Amino acid sequence: MRRRLAWALTALWLVSGRAYGDESEEARLRARLKPEVATSVIEVVRSAAAQGLPTAPLVARALEGASRQAEDAAILDAVRRYSAGLAAARRALGPTARASELDAGAGALMAGVPEDSLASLRRARPSGSLVIPLVVLSDFVARGVPVASASNTVLAATRAGAADPALLRMRERIHERILRGEEPTGASREGLRELLMKTPGTPKERGNRDPHEKGRP
Amino acid sequence: MRSMSIRHFGMANAIAIALGLALAACAPAARAQGAAAGPAWLRAPQDRGPLAGTVGVDERRAWWGIDGTLPLSFGLPRMRTNAADQPVFGLGMSIAGSARSDARDLRYTALIDRRSRLDGGWLGISTGGNDGQRTKLQLGTGLWRAIAPLEVEAGVTSGVVGTTTREASHWKVIPDSLHSRDTTTFRDVDRSVLSTTAQSAVRWSFGRMELTAIGGLTVGAGTTPHRWAQATMHLQASPRVLMLAAFGQRPAASMAFDPSARPQTMVGIQVAPWGSRDGLVEHSIVPVALQWRTQPLDDGRTVVHMRCRHASRVELAADFTDWAPVALIATGDDWWVTSLTILPGLHQVQVRLDGGAWQVPPGLPHTNREFAGDAGVLVID
Numbered sequence A: 001m002r003r004r005l006a007w008a009l010t011a012l013w014l015v016s017g018r019a020y021g022d023e024s025e026e027a028r029l030r031a032r033l034k035p036e037v038a039t040s041v042i043e044v045v046r047s048a049a050a051q052g053l054p055t056a057p058l059v060a061r062a063l064e065g066a067s068r069q070a071e072d073a074a075i076l077d078a079v080r081r082y083s084a085g086l087a088a089a090r091r092a093l094g095p096t097a098r099a100s101e102l103d104a105g106a107g108a109l110m111a112g113v114p115e116d117s118l119a120s121l122r123r124a125r126p127s128g129s130l131v132i133p134l135v136v137l138s139d140f141v142a143r144g145v146p147v148a149s150a151s152n153t154v155l156a157a158t159r160a161g162a163a164d165p166a167l168l169r170m171r172e173r174i175h176e177r178i179l180r181g182e183e184p185t186g187a188s189r190e191g192l193r194e195l196l197m198k199t200p201g202t203p204k205e206r207g208n209r210d211p212h213e214k215g216r217p
Numbered sequence B: 001m002r003s004m005s006i007r008h009f010g011m012a013n014a015i016a017i018a019l020g021l022a023l024a025a026c027a028p029a030a031r032a033q034g035a036a037a038g039p040a041w042l043r044a045p046q047d048r049g050p051l052a053g054t055v056g057v058d059e060r061r062a063w064w065g066i067d068g069t070l071p072l073s074f075g076l077p078r079m080r081t082n083a084a085d086q087p088v089f090g091l092g093m094s095i096a097g098s099a100r101s102d103a104r105d106l107r108y109t110a111l112i113d114r115r116s117r118l119d120g121g122w123l124g125i126s127t128g129g130n131d132g133q134r135t136k137l138q139l140g141t142g143l144w145r146a147i148a149p150l151e152v153e154a155g156v157t158s159g160v161v162g163t164t165t166r167e168a169s170h171w172k173v174i175p176d177s178l179h180s181r182d183t184t185t186f187r188d189v190d191r192s193v194l195s196t197t198a199q200s201a202v203r204w205s206f207g208r209m210e211l212t213a214i215g216g217l218t219v220g221a222g223t224t225p226h227r228w229a230q231a232t233m234h235l236q237a238s239p240r241v242l243m244l245a246a247f248g249q250r251p252a253a254s255m256a257f258d259p260s261a262r263p264q265t266m267v268g269i270q271v272a273p274w275g276s277r278d279g280l281v282e283h284s285i286v287p288v289a290l291q292w293r294t295q296p297l298d299d300g301r302t303v304v305h306m307r308c309r310h311a312s313r314v315e316l317a318a319d320f321t322d323w324a325p326v327a328l329i330a331t332g333d334d335w336w337v338t339s340l341t342i343l344p345g346l347h348q349v350q351v352r353l354d355g356g357a358w359q360v361p362p363g364l365p366h367t368n369r370e371f372a373g374d375a376g377v378l379v380i381d
Helices: A002-019 A023-032 A035-050 A056-067 A072-093 A099-110 A115-124 A131-142 A147-159 A164-179 A184-198 B002-026 B040-047 B277-285
Strands: B051-058 B062-068 B090-094 B107-115 B119-128 B134-147 B150-175 B180-206 B209-220 B226-238 B241-249 B266-271 B288-296 B301-309 B314-318 B329-332 B335-341 B345-353 B366-369 B373-380
Touching (some): A023 A035, A023 A056, A056 A072, A056 A099, A072 A099, A072 A115, A099 A115, A099 B345, A099 B373, A115 A147, A131 A147, A131 B366, A131 B373, A147 A184, A164 A184
Antiparallel strands (some): B051 B062, B107 B119, B134 B150, B226 B241, B241 B266, B329 B335, B345 B373, B366 B373
16 A cells, blocks of 8 residues: 555656656746746746656757847747647657657758658658657758658668668768759769668668667767 | 089988978878868969969069969869869969069969869979079979878979070181280070979968978079078968968979969068958868767766867857857867767757857758757767
């Protein structure tokens, strides 16, 4: 009986802690934002915590806005939209998606990548981390590759079993091509072609990334 | 006597040149990406633009010059002449004049230049120029290599130089019983002789300043071997204005492909009307972030290493600093470092050099930030 009570109290404490956000996060927000803006942002953060969404990216958005002296309304709007992005990312990536995946997914969605693409990536790599594929996808879009081409490139590479280091190498090669003046769509197509040529015959390139492998940014 | 003279004059320079060549050929290339590369006169078409005017004063007179260059890119499709980390193929042509502007003062050069950020080589042909000699045709070739923080350069220029010698003609000598009469006359004879100049240079760039020490040996038929040396300083006052200074002597042959060089000690100023941020400023003046590295520590902190050229202040802002700028500490050799607590997960980071614009650290994937523009994505396991 005592043990059950202890478990229940622990669970309640954990849930309440999640639901009301991290106190240190709230303190940081109050220290950097105007009181009324901080209050509104904290409401959004608490709401996200209650939904089980990661709150650190929301706090980071707000503090980034404060640091760059953005207008109060713009800060609040950005935090709300990113919270919605995190929720959409979880819809697309599934309830078991990790915080860093949701953050990367929200970033991709904010860059214009459709939810379908995220869901397709999850199907292509059902159990492994999608952080790097999503980071690479957002990188392509940020470098001017059209969203459809970027999505297709990363999806095709992931479906082919390209591991994270291979995806990062492909990103570097495509980046180099774009720097040389190649048109981004063609550069991404060539980068994918190079990767696919190497992927099939190299078992090490297949499957998910070994957590001890180097190559992360 | 002549061979003794060659040995005497040439030994020190031969050793210096051999050393320069050996260094250039064998030393590991060490210049990182992003920095200006190659001799200033060679990269002028890309850095400075197609036209530059120079005025100055040397030991003898005031002088002026106009240098026009036309870079032509060929070889690889869509190759940009200032593309990063790519060899550049180019063909240039320049015309230079001086204060006594006549036809002999025109100089025409054509160059083929292949380079990367680490090393390069050039091959050129030049004619004209009149810094004390009538140069008919000169062929030159050279190579350079970066050995951070220096650049070492070696080259050879060989050409046909016109010289005037005074020759005596003895028409007749008529001795008589009381007197003798010498009817010797003199006439100037133009001769073309082959002259070869071997030279080596060491160049050091720091911010807007570039210092070069150049020396060499000139040998030619009928002339005494001549060793020479000159130190030059270039200071980029603005994207369009370059201050020049030189101390020492150098022969015309060593300037066959460098219109801004002078044979004597001089000071000058060069204005390039089409100098732009895409050119020299981007490559030579603006501090450049070259390399980014993170190293996790046992105590949970992460050491951030960044390599930057020409930077006097390096800052980092990221979500793990609450987007407040954190200054990195210089550790030498262009490296900057700081240690921070970075929790596992996905992070966004930007860097700023000398208070300039925030930018993505080199090598990191980009992501667009609402307030801060592009940021780099850092994944901490």
